[in-house]
Amino acid sequence: MDDSLLDRSTLLHSLKTESFDLIVIGGGITGAGIALDASSRGLKTLLVEKNDFASGTSSRSTKLIHGGLRYLKQFEIGLVHQVGRERAIVHKLAPHLVRAEKMLLPFKKGGNFGRMLTSIGLKIYDLLAGVDEKDKRVILSKKQALTHEPLLDPNSLKGAGLYAEYRTDDARLTIEVIKTATSKYGAKCINYLEVTDLTYNEGKVNGINAKDNISGQHIQIKGKILINASGPWVDELRTKDKSLTDKRLHLTKGIHIVVDYEKFPIQQALYFDVTDGRMIFAIPRGKITYIGTTDTDYFGSKEEITIEQKDVDYLLTAVNEAFPNIQLSSKDVQSAWAGLRPLIHEEGKSPSELSRKDEVFMSETGLISIAGGKLTGYRRMAMKIIDTAIKKNRNSLNGVNLKKCFTRQIALVGGPFKSAAEVESYTMEVAKKLSNLEEHYPSYLVSNYGRQTDEIIEQMDLSIAPQLSLLLSEIKFCIKNEWIIWPTDFFVRRSGMLYFDIQQMIKYKDNVLHEFSSQFNWSEKELTQAKISLERSISIATIYP
Numbered sequence: 001m002d003d004s005l006l007d008r009s010t011l012l013h014s015l016k017t018e019s020f021d022l023i024v025i026g027g028g029i030t031g032a033g034i035a036l037d038a039s040s041r042g043l044k045t046l047l048v049e050k051n052d053f054a055s056g057t058s059s060r061s062t063k064l065i066h067g068g069l070r071y072l073k074q075f076e077i078g079l080v081h082q083v084g085r086e087r088a089i090v091h092k093l094a095p096h097l098v099r100a101e102k103m104l105l106p107f108k109k110g111g112n113f114g115r116m117l118t119s120i121g122l123k124i125y126d127l128l129a130g131v132d133e134k135d136k137r138v139i140l141s142k143k144q145a146l147t148h149e150p151l152l153d154p155n156s157l158k159g160a161g162l163y164a165e166y167r168t169d170d171a172r173l174t175i176e177v178i179k180t181a182t183s184k185y186g187a188k189c190i191n192y193l194e195v196t197d198l199t200y201n202e203g204k205v206n207g208i209n210a211k212d213n214i215s216g217q218h219i220q221i222k223g224k225i226l227i228n229a230s231g232p233w234v235d236e237l238r239t240k241d242k243s244l245t246d247k248r249l250h251l252t253k254g255i256h257i258v259v260d261y262e263k264f265p266i267q268q269a270l271y272f273d274v275t276d277g278r279m280i281f282a283i284p285r286g287k288i289t290y291i292g293t294t295d296t297d298y299f300g301s302k303e304e305i306t307i308e309q310k311d312v313d314y315l316l317t318a319v320n321e322a323f324p325n326i327q328l329s330s331k332d333v334q335s336a337w338a339g340l341r342p343l344i345h346e347e348g349k350s351p352s353e354l355s356r357k358d359e360v361f362m363s364e365t366g367l368i369s370i371a372g373g374k375l376t377g378y379r380r381m382a383m384k385i386i387d388t389a390i391k392k393n394r395n396s397l398n399g400v401n402l403k404k405c406f407t408r409q410i411a412l413v414g415g416p417f418k419s420a421a422e423v424e425s426y427t428m429e430v431a432k433k434l435s436n437l438e439e440h441y442p443s444y445l446v447s448n449y450g451r452q453t454d455e456i457i458e459q460m461d462l463s464i465a466p467q468l469s470l471l472l473s474e475i476k477f478c479i480k481n482e483w484i485i486w487p488t489d490f491f492v493r494r495s496g497m498l499y500f501d502i503q504q505m506i507k508y509k510d511n512v513l514h515e516f517s518s519q520f521n522w523s524e525k526e527l528t529q530a531k532i533s534l535e536r537s538i539s540i541a542t543i544y545p
Contacts (some may be wrong), residue, residue, distance in 0.1 A: 023223035028058035033382035048196035060339025084129020243363035256292030414450025
């Protein structure tokens, strides 16, 4: 990758004198997908994010590239078809990041799903999602279901459906899409650059005023097309543009909780119903099991989303009712995260009834905004909005040699891998190199970084403890290649340690602060700021010690 695309000061300096075909506002998965689609077609593209990349919704999902089984109940057939097909494409583009995960759907006495309806529903789901023959649904007897998952309640269990899903890390997927856009197609992407206002010429938007939230400097950047992909903040930018009309966002909150795997040792991922008619996921991941999610209206601060006891109690009750031999309590919760869904408001509908479809808003000023949608559909959403942007701006793009969308063929950075089997083979090679570490590390590294794992291993300092050596090498890699500024960028969005290995994070946080201070030559003030930010992140994630 061109070093100027990673060097922050060089990049900021260049932005002052450049003009872009397209400026994307918002560095979540939607903005990342748009940047890749646009730059690969030949548009000179800039992506800006006011915080860290993926710091909003795109690091706080259930971390599944799933086909939307529950949307069948809402008769959103088209949505299930679209996201199901997209799921297969994204898996092909990054099989190290998007991994097959069999999901067990129990049906029980008095539950929301019966054997016949589950069988029919899963068959329709397989057809709509284009599931491979080997992964198509299987209906299990009670005895077979208990073999797959012995923790299920035998007194109420009637059987189960076993079907195909895919697991990912939402923040890692976002980062790798951005890295692909920059390294392969020259897109310029910068985090911690906040849009303070839009600029206009004769009533048409033609750029942004922005503040660098690291240095404090202000810059103006020109762009022919502006796309607002800022997730929960979409309406704020539409308000600045004076184009917030009838349709608006409806924010809902979802939380997830993390417990030690030994406290909830499920054999595989589960999707089970709750007495109020909703569905809950429970997913094993290395040393932990995480559970989610809730779905409630949200009207609070979008900058810091707190986790309430009633939300935690809801998930704990759901697990304890479905698995009576488990009996989790708040003291078992190691960490938790909360995120917002930027859905489109529909009068009279509850949070769970709101559609997950994406929608594009066109302003008379030329600002294009996109909201709604799902992690799984990011590539298709990007294709749709860039098609729209090009059609609306043919004249201003005259002379630009544009290609048709081909993102379904662009392997993401970290690959390429021909198949999941090749990923597994590479993981085994990594395991041999890291034989002195716990067995989950190879899978963790390959899932996060793919073949870039080699570079991380090569930089390890063999003179110190293996776990610390790997951690510091991972940080050096991310500082060099992934735009991180603060330790929270690494712990939350590059590695997920805050949620999935919090004891390890707390154990080595002082070593990490020292490494950052050394790499960035921090002043005492900056070191103090980093410490405060890190402790605040830990306190939010661990309010249930």
